[in-house]
Amino acid sequence: MLLDQINNTGDIKNIPQNQYPELAQEIREFLINKISVTGGHLASNLGAVELTMALHLALDLPKDKIIWDVGHQAYTHKLLTGRKDKFDTLRQYGGMSGFPKRSESDTDSFDTGHSSTSISAGLGMVKARDLKGEDYAVVSVIGDGSLTGGLAYEAMNNASKLETNFIIILNDNEMSISESVGGMGKYLNNMRTAQGYLNLKEDVYAQLKTNNKVVDSIRRAKNSFKQLFVPGMVFENLGITYLGPVDGHDTAGLVKIIKEARKVKKAVMIHIKTTKGKGYEPAERHPARFHGTEPFLVENGLPRNPRSTANYQDIFSTVMCKLGERDDKVVAITAAMADGTGLKRFRNIYPDRFVDAGIAEEHAVTYAAGLALGGFKPVFAVYSSFLQRAYDQILEDVCLQNLPVIFAVDRAGLVGSDGETHQGIFDLSYLSSMPGMHVLAPKNKWELSDMMKFAVNLGAPIAIRYPRGNAYDGLEEFRAPIEMGKCEPIYEEKDICLLAVGSMVRIAEDVRRILKDRGLHVSLVNARFVKPIDTDYLSTAAGSHKLFVTMEENVATGGYGEKVREYVQDNRLDVNILSIAIPDQFVTHGSVDKLRKELGIDAESVAERILKEIQR
Template sequence: MLLDKINKTGDVKKINQKDIPALAQEIRDFLINKLSVTGGHLASNLGTVELTLAMHRVLDLPKDKIIWDVGHQCYTHKILTGRKEGFDRLRKFGGLSGFPKKSESDTDCFDTGHSSNSISAGLGMVKARDLSGEDYTVVSVIGDGALTGGMAYEALNNAAKLETNFIIILNDNNMSISESIGGMSKYLGMIRTADGYLNLKADVYNKLEGQTRVIETIRHVKNNFKQFFVPGMLFENLGITYLGPVDGHNEKLLEHELREARKVKKAVMIHVITKKGKGYEPAEKHPSRFHGAEPYEIETGIPAHHRKTAAYQDIFSTVMCKMGERNPKVCAITAAMADGTGLKRFRNMYPDRFFDVGISEEHAVTFAAGLAAGGMRPVFAVYSTFLQRAYDQIIEDVCLQKLPVVFAIDRAGLVGADGETHQGIFDLSYLSSMPGMMIMAPKNKWELSDMLKFAVEQDCPVAIRYPRGEAYAGLVDWRAPVEAGKAEPIFEEEDVLIVAIGSMVKSAVAVRNIIKQKGINCSLINARFVKPLDEEYLIRASASHSVIVTMEENVLSGGFGERVRSCLDGAGYKGRILNLGIPDEFVTHGSPDELNAMLGLDPDSMADRIIECYMMEGERG
C-alpha cells in the first residue's frame, strides 16, 4: 500500500510520479471507507484529491501556506500531514476536526469554516510575508460556490494591486453545497465549455514540458490567445494573471501549473476543473447528499441509519408549502442551502417565489428587505452560524425600516460534529440587541408550525430559531395560540420556577422530574418569546418562587437569561436567579449530548445546580 508510506508531512514527495494515480485511488478508498462509519464531508474531498497531492508535492509545508476556503475539503491534506490515524474519530468529541485547525497541525495555517474568506486571509499573509522579509508561498483554495460571496470580490479587487507572488486556486466543480447559481456560475461554465481552448492548451503544455524558456517566449501572446477562445476574461481584466482551465484530476499537469504560478510576481489564479464526488458513483450522482454525509452503506450510498421521525426541517418545509399555497405574497430565500433548510419542495412548487442567491448572506438579507418593501412576505431560511455574516444588513436594511422579513434560523444551538465554526449559539444575543426585532423559539414541532404562520402575519422583522434534527413531539396537550410577547405556562406550582426557551423546554421537563423526586415543587414556563419578553407574567410568577432558573441553548452573554434577570432585578425580585446556558467560549465538535455534558447542560447537571441553589436560598431565608 502506497498510503502506508505516508506518515508525516513531506512523505508524499518521496512517491514516484508514476505511482501518484494509484495513491490517489488509495486515498479515495480510504475516505469512502472511513466516512461510511463516521460521516463527514465526502463529495468535496473526493473532488480535491489530485489537487491536494499536487500542492503537497510542489510546496514546502509547513513553511509554505495553504488556506482552504470553508475548509471542509481538507481531508486529503490531513492524510498527507500525519493525521490519517485520526480518521477513526473524525468529527467525534476529542477527535480529529473536520476543518483546518491550527491547534491540530502546524500545516494548518488558518482556521476556516465559513465561506469566501480565503483570498482575504491569503492576501493578509502575503503582506505579512513581505513585511517580514520572508519568502514562503501562499496559496488560497476557493471553490466556485464561494465566489458567489461578495467578500471574495473585495479581496480580488485588492489583490490586483500586488507586485509579489500570491496564488489563488479556483476549484471549479459547478457546485457549492447545492448546484452553483448566478452570473459567476454561468461565466465559469463558458470557460469550462471552451473545449478548443482547453484541449489546445493541454497539447501545447504536453509538448513543451520542461522547456521553460520556450514557454516564457510565448507568454506575451497568451492573453490574446485567451481573449479569443475564452469569453470575458474577468480575472485578467481585474489585473490577476489567469492560468487554466486545468484538469483538476491530472496531478502531473497540476504540478506543472503550480510551478509556473510560483514564478509570477503578482496575484495569479489557477482555474481547476474538478468533479465533486469523483470516484464514488453515489457521490458523483448525488453530490449534495454527500456534501455532509451521515454514515452510509458503501455499496449503495444509502444512509446506514434511517430517521423514523420528522426533523424540524421537515416541519418547516411542509408549513412553507402550505403558506405558499394560501398566500401568494409568501416568498422563500436561501443562500445555497435549499436542501439543507428544507426549501426544496417550495422551490419545486413555487419556482417564481423561490430565490437561491448563492453563498451571500449579506445580499440575501437586503434582497429580502427589498422584497418586503415591495409588498411581499419573504422568509429567509438560514443556518444560525451563517446569519452572523449579515449582522449589519439585518440592523440597517431590515430593522431600521421595520420591514416584515421572517428569519427562519435553522441549526440553532449546539449542532455537534462541525464544531466551533458551525455552532449556532450566538443568535439570541446579537438579535436581541436590534430594535424592533421579534424573536421566538418553539418548544416542539407543532409550535414551530404555529410560529411560522404567526410570523408571516406580523408587520415587523421576526426571527424564529430552531435546532437541527429530530423535532420534539412531547407536550402535545399544550398548544395555546401564539400571541405576541406571551409566554405559555406548562406547570404552575411554587418554590422553583424554570423559564425555558425553545429546545431547552424538552430538557426542562426532564430537569423538573428530577427536582420533583427530591421533594421540591417546580413550575415550568415555555417562554416562547425572547423579545418582547413576557415581563408581566414573569413578575407576577416571581412572587411565589424563591428561585428562578432560565435555560437557553445560547451563550449567556447578552442572551435570554440576562434579559430575564434584568426584568426581575428592575422589579425588585429578592430571590435567587440562576442562568443556565453556554459560557462565554467557543464550543468544540462532538455530539450534542457529549457537548451538553461537558458544558453542564445535561438534565442531571442542571438539576444538581438548581437543587444546590434552592438549598442555599433556604439557608439564607
C-alpha cells in the same frame, strides 16, 4: 499499500509519479471507509484528492501556506500530514476536527469553516511574508460555490495591484465559468509562465516606465488579443493572471502548472475542473446528499441509522409549502442551502417565488428587505452561524426600516460534529440586541408551525430559531395560541420556576421530574419569546416562586437569562435567579448530548445546580 508509506508531511514526495493514480484510489477508498463510520464531508473531499496531492508535491509544507476555503475539503490534506491514525475520531469529542485547525498541525495555516474567506486571508499572509522579507508560497483554494460570496470579489479587487506572487486555485466542480479552448489555452498558459517571457515582459515595462502612453498602448493591444483567445477574462480584467481551465484529476499536470504559477510576480488564478464525489458512484450521483453525510453503508450509500421521525427541517419544509399555497406573497430565500434548510420542495412547487442568492448572506438579507418593500413576505431560511455574516444588513436594512422580513434560523443552538464554526449559540444575543426585532423559539414541531403562521402576519422583523435534528413531538396537548410577547405556562406550581427557551423545554421536563422526585414544587414555562420577554408573567410569578431558573442553548452574554435578570433587578422583584446557558466561549466538536453534559446544560447537571442553589 502506498498509503502505508505516508506517515508524515512530505512523505508523498517519495511516491513515483507513475503510482499517483493508485495512491489517489487508495486515498478515496480510505476516506469512504472512514467517513461511512464517522460521518463527515465526503463529496467535496473525493473531488479534491488529486488537487491536494499536487499541492503537497509542488509545495514545501509547512513553510509554504495553503488556505482552504471553508475547509470541508481538507481531509486528504490531513491524511498526508501525519493524521491518518486520527480519522477514527473525526468530528468526535476530543478527536480530530472536520476542518483545518492550527492547533492540530503546523501545516494548517488558517482556521476555517465559513466560505469566501480564503483569498482575503491569503492576501494578508502574502503581505506579512513580504514585509518580513521571506519567500514562502501562499496558495488559497476556493470552490466555485464560495466564489458567489462578495468577500471573495472584495479580495480579488485588492489583489489586482499585487506585484508579488500569490496563487489562487479555483476548484470548479459544478459551474462552468469559462470554456476550455484546447491547445491554444495550453499554449498561452505555457507562454505566459515561461521564464524568458516573464523576464522580457518585466524588462520592457521597466524600460518604458517613463513613457506612459507607450505602455498603455502595449497593454491595450495585449488585452485585446487576450479577449479573443484567453478564457477567464473576468479575472484578467481584475488584474489576475488566469491559467486554465485544467483537469483537476491529473496530478502530474497540476504539479506542473502550480510550479509554473509560482514564477509569476502577481496574483495568479489556476482554474481546475473536478468532479464532486469522484470515485464513489452514490456521491457522484447525489453530491448534495454526500456534502455533509451521516454514517452510511458503503455498498449502497444508504444511511446506517435511518431517521424514524421527522426533523425540524422537514417540518419547516411542510409549513412553507402550505404557507406558499395560502398566500402568494410568501417568497422563500436561501443562501445556497435549499436542501439543507428544507426549501427544496417549495422551490419545486413555486419556482417563481424561490430565490437562491448563493453563498451571500449579506446580499440575501438586503434582497429580502427590497422584497418586503415591494409588498411581499420574504422568508430567509439560513443556518444560525451563517446568519452572523449579515449582522449589519439585518440591523440597517431590515430593523431600521421595520420591514416584515422573516428569518427562519436553522441549526440554532449546539449542532455537534462541525464544531466551533457552526455552533449556533450566538443568535439569541445578536438578534435580540436589535431594535424592532422579534425573537421566538418553538418547544416542539407543532409550535414551529404555529410560529411561522404568526410570523407571516406580523408585519415586522421576526426571527424564529430552531435546532438541528429530530423534531420534538412531546407536549402536544399544550398548544396555546401564539400571542405577542407571551410565554406559555405548562405546569404551574410554586417555589421553583423553570423558564425554558426552545429546545431546552424538553430538557426542562427532565429537570422537573428529577426535582419532583426530591419532593420539590416546580413550575415549567415555555418562554416562546426571547424578545420581547413576558414581563407580566415574570412580575406575577415572582410572588409565588423563590427561584427563577432560565434555560437556553445560547451563550450567557446577551441571552434570555440576562434579560430576565435585568428585568427582575430593575423592578426589585423578590426572587432569586439562576441562569443556565452556555459559557461565553467557542464550543468544540462532538455529539450534542456529550457537549451538553460537558457544558453543564444537560438535565442532570442543571438539576444538580438547582439543588446546590437551594441549599446555598
